[in-house]
Amino acid sequence: MKSRLKSSISDNLTISLDSTLELVRVWEDQLENIGRLMVRDSRTQEKLLALIEKSSRGRKTREELIALEELAWLRSHLGALCKQVDYVGFVVFDETGYQVGALLDGAIGGRELMKASDFFRRAMTGEVVLSLPFWAEIPLPDATGVMVERRPTMFHAFPIKDENGTNRGVLGLRLRPEVEFSKIFKGARTHQTGEAYAFDQDGVMISDTRFHGHLRTIGMIPDDMRSSSILRVGVRDPGGNLTGGYRPSTPPDQWPLTLMANSAIRGERSLNVEGYNDYRGVPVVGAWAWLPRLGFGVTKEVDYSEAYGPFLVLRDIFTGLVVGLLLFLLVSFYLILKKRKVESALDLSDHYYQAVVKQSSDPIIAIDSSGAIQNFNPAAERVFGYAAKEVVGDNVNRLMPEPHYSAGHADIQRFLGNGISNVLGVRSEVTGRHKDGGLIPLELSVSEIKVDTTQNYCAILRDISEQKKYEKELLAAKEAAEEASQVKSEFMSRMSHELRTPMNAILGFAQLMNNDPRAPLSDDHRENIEEIIKAGERLLFLINEILDLADIEAGEITLSMEAVNIRDLAQEISEFMIPVALQNSVEIINESSFDEEPIYFFADRVRLKQTLVNIIANAIKYNRENGKVWITCGARGGATGTVSIKDTGVGISPDLQKRLFKPFDRLEADQRGIEGTGIGLALSRRMIEMMEGKIYVQSEPGKGSCFTIEMQTVQPSEIEVSGVLDTGDGLVEDGKPRFTVLCVEDNPANQRLMKKVFTPENGYRLMIAHEANLGIELARAHNPNLILMDINLPGMDGVAALRELRLFRETKSIPVVAISANANEKDVDRAMIAGFKHYLRKPLQLEKLMAVVHMEFDE
Structure with a gap:
């Protein structure tokens, strides 16, 4: 009887351990897929390599590294991805192990992580590495965002390779092991005491345990709800049951490893159903394995008293039988009844394990080494349509179409021959065959079950038909939602454009009537016309806001990025808004005007001005009588600056702040009798984010609000000149330029830049046109060697201008290079399909510009 129970316990421990090991493998695959998705983007690779390259030009301090533009970009993009998958953050290492960038400031600079774990060294060999948990080198945020000292951490590390495949550094994604x-x-915490956990080479637990209460009571972990067993509990035998009051005289680090840990660390896979002490000193039975590639062990254990409950009752009976031999005649009948009761309990235990298989919602099929079906549970009957008696004894190929059966059978035979298997312990998707001939998508996991000298195999399947159906429906729903969003955006854009045409006519004719000296209006009529003009201008402003929002949602809005002196712009806007403020009895105070040090934002000047005017108008509109509005500009550490608009208005409650940037949400403004559409702030935020800036608000009801815009800062010289350039080898002949360049560009700063680059001394004749029609005329008259065309021109845009150039014989073959601040791939593809030969992004990298020019000259 004990032998039967041991066999049953062995089977269950083995199955549970295999399931846990499979979960470890699936989790590792998911981590690698997530990691590769995060870093495979070419822009991300470019920024990582650029960050490492810049940091190598003389060792930089933490503050200097934080100020780098590449790190700001990585924080914005990789940081958002880390948040989506609940990672703590990332760390970038150069090839020496120096931490040149991270999401958290404290992790930048120094080599603490290289000293704490070996994952950096392994990743530099080209390996994708999952580190073991170790104590974090800096305070880390817990699940609620509170920074906590001494927390476990672990990393998933990827090598950073350059275009030649050379390892230049490492990207580490920081995970929460708890x-x-x-x-x-x-998932392996079965019954009352069953648990699974992982441990490292030193016998230290690196995952959590189910016995927090016991461990806190006996002092093995701190009495703190945030504390876990990770890195705090050694898998060592105290020599007695700590939960029963036993207290050893030696400290925990002098206790020997448990029987299980000692075996696993030697690389053995085994099980023990005879009983041994675990880390609490409690007798347990268990199965374990060591994962050499990952560098840790995994065990599944159950308290001995729970596993052998029926047998312990039987042992007590036999002990009583020996003692009771003296009273044999008096108690023999009682002992016989008791013996039957124990046998019934043992049968009940065996029936319990059978019931687990029978009541499982997933099909479970047992086969022998030849493929003959030995067991077929009710869930398998339901999925495949066969009764158990129809298939038991038949070959499993009855349930699996080719090639799945042949592959599986060959794998089992190979395993029997050399112990190597591609199927055992691996979760895979296969196709099953129903009794009616229909095919069933299934998820399959196969484990080996060895009883005495007999080798059998247990296949656990899951019908994933519904899952496949839901995946298909989810994809269709996503596509439908994207199509609906696109239709909405196109409708808003089309509607706004259609409204502008009659509105322009209304305003135009009203202005003509108001200013026509040949037919002067009476005072009453003039007052009426002025009301029409005022209302029309207001309506046109609202239409323009809707149009801008629609263009942003459709991905069609364009930006012209340049260096903008934010102090000059703030002064200009404050003077422009003073009449509006006076009408509302509000005072505008421009504090930035007293500071002469210029700060240059890298931004689209028109869109930045539109955003600031919108925020200041709101600060005036929602202010109190005789209130104030302050405008303040400043520079932060690194390459960022801010402009803030603070008011003495009604303020915004925390609940309303959550809705502040949602389109068409007016935050109860109707109740105050204030006009508006609720578009302005949503539009402002999206424009600032398109310029890679941030906008945020601090507000308290009754005390006013403060809106702050944070943008990248530049120096005008950084945009106009970028290093020493090879601008004209071989382009001067007999003292005269040999290469004519036509630049079609409306931005004065960019025109000045072109004049500095394309000089007669360097062999260039430069012509500049500020709009497309003039550019077409110059191209037809002078037949330049190359045309540099800004996409975002007033009136006719660059794409339309290119189409015009292709209509004329004298200009249709001139190479045209697109120059634009639009950075997404859709814009690039659209330009290349239109016929541009090259596409250069603003701000211009002059090395790339000159490379294109030389390429065309050589041709």
Whole structure:
């Protein structure tokens, strides 16, 4: 009887361990897929390499590294991805292990992580590495965002390779071991005492345990709800049951490793159903394995008293039988009844394990080494349509079409021959065959079950038909939502454009009537016309806002990025808004005007001005009588600056702040009798984010609000001149320029830049046109060698201008290079399809510009 129970316990421990190991593998695959998705983007690779390159030009301090534009970009993009998948953040290492960038400031500079773990060294060999948990080198945020000292951390590390495949550094994604890693082992917490956990080479637990209460009571971990067993509990035998009051005289680090840990660390996979002490000193039975590639062990354990409950009752009976031999005649009948009761309990235990298989919602099929079906549970009957008696004894190929059966059978035979398997312990998707001939998508996991000398195999399947159906429906729903969003955006754009045409006519004719000296209006009529003009201008402003919002949502808005002196712009806007403020009895105070040090934002001047006017107008509109509005500009550490608009208005409650930037949400403004559409702030935020800036608000009801815009700063010289350029080898002949360049560009700063680059001394004749029609005329008259065309021109844009150039014989073959601040791939593809030969992004990298020019000259 004990032998039967041991065999049953062995099977269950083995199945549970295999399931846990499979979960570890699936989790590792998911991590690698997520990581590769995050870093495979070419722009991300470019920024990582640029950050490492810049940091190598003389060792930089933490503050200097934080100020780098590449790190700001990575924080914005990789940081958002980390937040989506609940990672703590990322760290970028150069090839020496120096931490040149991170999402958290404290992790930048120094080599603390290289000293704490070996994942950097392994990743520099080209390996994708999952580190073991270790104590974090800096305070880390917990699940609620509170920074906590001495927390476990772990990394998933990827080598950073240059275009030649050389390892230039490492990107480490920081994980929370107490969340995802420990979650793997929670599924094995069966019955009252069953648990699974992981441990490292030193016998230190690196996942969480189910016995927090016990461990806190006996002092093995701190009495703190944030504390876990990770890195705090050694898998060592105290020599007695700590939960029963036993207290050893030696400290924990002098206790020997448990029997299980000692075996696993030697690389053995085994099990023990005879009983041994665990880290609490409680007798347990268990199965374990060592994962050499990952560098840790995994075990599944159950308290001995729970596993052998029926047998312990039987042992007590036999002990009583020996003692009771003296009273044999008096108690023999009682002992016989008791013996039957124990046998019934043992049968009940065996029936319990059978019931687990029968009541499983997933099909479970047992086969022997030849493929003959030995067991076929009710869930398998339901999925495949066969009764168990129809298939038991038949070959499993009855349930699996080719090539799935042949592959599986060959794998089993190979495993029997050399112990190597591609199927055992691996979760895979296969196709099953129903009794009616229909095909069923299934998820399959196969484990080996060895009883005495007999080798059998247990296949656990899951019908994923519904999952596949839902995946298809989800994809269709996503496509429908995207199509609906596109239709909405196109409708808003089309509607706004259609409204502008009659509105322009209304305003134009009203202005003509108001200013026509040949037919002067009476005072009453003039007052009426002025009301029409005022209302029409207001309506045109609202139409323009809707049009801008529609263009942003459709991805069609364009930006012209340049260096903008924010102090000059703030002064200009404050003077422009003073009449509006006076009408509302509000005073505008421009504090930035007293500071002469210029600050240049890298921005689209028109869109930045539109945003600031919108915010200041709101500060006036929602202010109190005799209130104030302050405008303040400043520079922050690194390459960022801010402009803030603070008011003494009604303020905004925390609940309303959550809705502040949603389109068409007016935040109860109707109740105050204030006009508006609720578009302005949503439009402002999206424009600022398109310029890679941030906008945020601080507000308290009754005390006013403060809106702050944070943008990248530049120096005008950085945009106009970029290093020493090879601008004209071989382009001067007999003292005269040989190469004519036509630049069609409306931005004065960019025109000045072109004049500095394309000089007669360097062999260039430069012509400049500020709009497309003039550019077409110059091209037809002078037949330049190359045309540099800004996409975002007033009136006719660059794409339309290119189409015009292709209509004329004298200009149709001139190479045209697109220059634009639009950075997304859709804009690039659209330009290349239109016929541009090259596409250069603003701000211009002059090395790339000159490379294109030389390429065309050589041709």
